[in-house]
Amino acid sequence: MFNTAEIRDVKKYFTSGGFFGPARDVVKAVDGVSFYCQKGRTFGLVGESGSGKSTIAKLVAGILRPDHGKVTVHGEKDIVFQDPYSSLNPRMTVRQIVVEPLFVRGVDKQEISERAEAVLSKVRLDAGSCFFKYPHQFSGGERQRIAIARSLIKEPDLLVLDEPVSSLDVSIQADILNLLKDLQEELSLSYLFISHDLRVVEFMSDTVGVMKSGRVVEVADSEALYRYPKDPYTKKLFEAIPSF
Amino acid sequence: MNMRLIFGIAIVVFMGVSALLAPVIATHDPLEVDLSAEARLQPPSMKHFFGTDNLGRDVYSRMVYGARVSLSVGFIAVAISLLIGLTLGGISGYYGGWVDGVIMRMVEIMYCFPTFFLIMMVITFLGPSIVNVMIVIGLTSWAGLCRLVRAEFLTLRERDFVFSARVQGVSHSRIIFRHILPNAMAPVYVSATLSVGGAILVESALSFLGLGVQIPAPSWGNILTSGKGYMDYAWWLTLYPGLAILITVLSFNLIGEGLRDILDPKMSRAR
Numbered sequence: 001m002f003n004t005a006e007i008r009d010v011k012k013y014f015t016s017g018g019f020f021g022p023a024r025d026v027v028k029a030v031d032g033v034s035f036y037c038q039k040g041r042t043f044g045l046v047g048e049s050g051s052g053k054s055t056i057a058k059l060v061a062g063i064l065r066p067d068h069g070k071v072t073v074h075g076e077k078d079i080v081f082q083d084p085y086s087s088l089n090p091r092m093t094v095r096q097i098v099v100e101p102l103f104v105r106g107v108d109k110q111e112i113s114e115r116a117e118a119v120l121s122k123v124r125l126d127a128g129s130c131f132f133k134y135p136h137q138f139s140g141g142e143r144q145r146i147a148i149a150r151s152l153i154k155e156p157d158l159l160v161l162d163e164p165v166s167s168l169d170v171s172i173q174a175d176i177l178n179l180l181k182d183l184q185e186e187l188s189l190s191y192l193f194i195s196h197d198l199r200v201v202e203f204m205s206d207t208v209g210v211m212k213s214g215r216v217v218e219v220a221d222s223e224a225l226y227r228y229p230k231d232p233y234t235k236k237l238f239e240a241i242p243s244f
Numbered sequence: 245m246n247m248r249l250i251f252g253i254a255i256v257v258f259m260g261v262s263a264l265l266a267p268v269i270a271t272h273d274p275l276e277v278d279l280s281a282e283a284r285l286q287p288p289s290m291k292h293f294f295g296t297d298n299l300g301r302d303v304y305s306r307m308v309y310g311a312r313v314s315l316s317v318g319f320i321a322v323a324i325s326l327l328i329g330l331t332l333g334g335i336s337g338y339y340g341g342w343v344d345g346v347i348m349r350m351v352e353i354m355y356c357f358p359t360f361f362l363i364m365m366v367i368t369f370l371g372p373s374i375v376n377v378m379i380v381i382g383l384t385s386w387a388g389l390c391r392l393v394r395a396e397f398l399t400l401r402e403r404d405f406v407f408s409a410r411v412q413g414v415s416h417s418r419i420i421f422r423h424i425l426p427n428a429m430a431p432v433y434v435s436a437t438l439s440v441g442g443a444i445l446v447e448s449a450l451s452f453l454g455l456g457v458q459i460p461a462p463s464w465g466n467i468l469t470s471g472k473g474y475m476d477y478a479w480w481l482t483l484y485p486g487l488a489i490l491i492t493v494l495s496f497n498l499i500g501e502g503l504r505d506i507l508d509p510k511m512s513r514a515r
Contacts (some may be wrong), residue, residue, distance in 0.1 A: 063407050079411055087404035091426040101412040150408070 003074070004158045004190035005037040005060060010069035012055050029055040031214035032069070035207075037158060040184065042191040044205030044222065046198055046237070051211040053194045057162035060192055075157030078150075082163035084143035088135040094146055095131040101154040119153045122186075123179065141172035145179070152183070158190045165200060177203060198241055202226055210234045249502025255495035259488075263311035272302035274309045274462050285478045295480035297470060303480060306462035307488060313451075313463040314444050314492065317378050321443040322436050324382025329389030330425075330432070336390070337397025338420055347390070354387035363446065364455060372455045374463075381443050392435055396428035430507035434500050441496030448489050464489050 012030040030052045037043045047053050058064040059071055061079035078101075081087040088097055095116060102112045120127040123145040135143055144164060151159055161180070165173040177200065184191060193204045201208055201222075208225050209216045210233065218231040229235045262269060271293070278284070278300030286296040294303035336347040363380050370376045400406060401424060409419050450456035451465025459466055464485040471481025 058407070061407075061411050063410055077411070079408065081404040081408070083404060087408055089405040089409075089423050089427070092422075100409070100414065104412060104414050104418065147408075150412075154412075 002039055003036040004039050005074070005077070005192065006070075006072045007036065007056070007060065008034050008070045008072075010034070010056075010059060010066045010071060012052075012059060012064060012067055028214045030059065030066075033211075033214070033216050034069075035209050035216060035219060037190045037192050038206075039157070039190055040188040041206040042184065042193050042204050044201040044208040045192065045194045045211055045216075046196065046201045046208060047211030048196055048237075050213075052214040053196075053211055054162055056211075057160050057192070057194050060158075061160045073158055076154055077158040077160065078152075078154070078156045079160040079162060080144070080147050080151050080164045083167050084140055084147050085135075085167075087147050088143055090135055093132050093134060094138075097135070097146060098150050098153055101150065105154070115153055119149045122152060122183065123149045125149070139172075140168050141175060144168060144176055148176075148179070148183075152187070155187070156189070158192065160192045160194070162194050163196070164193075166195065166197065173200070180204070198237060210237065246502045246505055248498040249506070252495040252498030252500075252502060255491060256499065259311055259492055259495075260315060262308055263315050266308045266312055270302075270305035270308045272305040274301065274306040275460050277301060285474060287478075288480050294484045295478065297467075297481055298474060298478075303467065303484060306467055307464065307484060310462040310464045310467060310485070311488070313374060313457050313461075314447060314489070317374065317381065317447040318440040318444040318496070320378045321381035321385065321447075322439045324379065325386040325389055325439065326432070326436055328383070329386035330393055332386070333390040333393025334397055334420060334425065334428075337394035338401055338416075338424065340398075344394070348394075351387045351390050354384070357384075359384050360446065360449070363450070364453070367450065367455045372450075372458060374457050377447055377450055377456050381446055385439060385443065389432065389435055389439070392431055393428060396431065397424055400424045400427055434504045434507065437496055437503060438500035441493040441500070444489065444496070445493055 010030055010033050011028070014027045014029055016025045016027065033052075033056060035043060035045075045053050045056060055064065057079060059066055060073065061077060062071075062073075063079075092100075098119065099112050099116050102115060107115075116131075117127040120130060125142065125145050130138075130146075135146065138146065148164075164180070165176050168176060180191070181204070183189060191204070193201065195201050195204075205222045208220060208222050210218045210225075210231065212233050218225065218229070218234050220230070225234070226238075229238055271291075278296075280300065283296060283300035285298055286292055286300075288295045292302050292304065294307060297303055297306075332347050332350070336344045362384055366380050366384075367376060370380070406419060406423055409423050414423070447456055447463070448465035448468070451463045452469050454466070454469065456465055457463035459470065467485040468482055468489075471478065471485070475482055
């Protein structure tokens, strides 16, 4: 078993203010984080909002550059965002959105068409009826499937899933999570799965990292972590899960 | 449907068609002078719809030709300011950093000048002509548009679909033209339409002051000037061009506001 992504002692600080404004503040969004994603498996990252999870997602996807440390991804990577209303260009048709990763790589037309249809059926959408519609004609769950299709079309090895179900209805969350699990098995994808929802992370992940103010306070196998949380912060998080 | 928009477009189309068909619908030669007593300063009649001026020229025909000047100055001046405002605003908002700093200081410098006097000064140096008027209005009115476009680019470049495009390895130019620009255009359309009205008004004012279209060539502004000496007994010389300017500028403002109602992102999200 080998690693698709290695994150070594990564730091990312943001500064605000300065120039004519008040004195500079430094926000240590990510402050020395290390972990790795194994092929075909899911690394879950859990933590409350502001703990630096989304910054890690952007660092691994290559949208941000680390100030310190190293992010290594072996093979292709892509990212699925939380809000499928913001992640699809409202002025492009579904087909244009889905094929863009291939289009900009100069893949020939015939192959683009074939792969676009194949990838749409993988996310269980009907290519014929979807291709020439615009994102606003779809529900949140369908939009998230379109976003997943766009990420899959270039056959990535690693998918960064940044709260992919947090903005969806609970009934649809399960559909998307199951779809993601099926896709992982079928395509032996690695996932970096980020969420603030402990139960969703437990369902999805093989290994879980718990984040607090820019640091990973505990990493353990999913089962072990949920049974015997070691770090006091992890224990606190678990106690906060509402039970019925 | 939006009544303001329909009303505004109807009037602008009417004015535009009149301007295009000027040689067909004009009843007289706009430059033909007749100094005989029975031809000068005639009130509106079936022969001269809007009367005649102090040189016996047909005011209606002069106004139809004058519409060409007003509308073309309005559109071309705004096209020039759009070209500059979109380019600089887009670069500024997309790249940020020191490029943004330099461009925003340029915008602030433009804001420091009282625009109308700047235009008058430049026209005085370059010599009055319709082409100069278009260019100078265009060159002095891009600052507001530039800020608007920059603000749109700043928000859009942080949207997830732009991040996604970056992860896909989409080139900067494709991100700018395919992903950001089409989503930034709504407020630009509104602002540009309102500026057309503004540019027409500036051209009329310049022509009124003798810095725009030079007599004997007609424009709404200079018809107004030549009529101002006869206001007490030849009211048609100032009323009709004044009304034409008023109605045209008003209808561009109506279109602008109508577009704003339709394109406003908060309204469209509610649909």
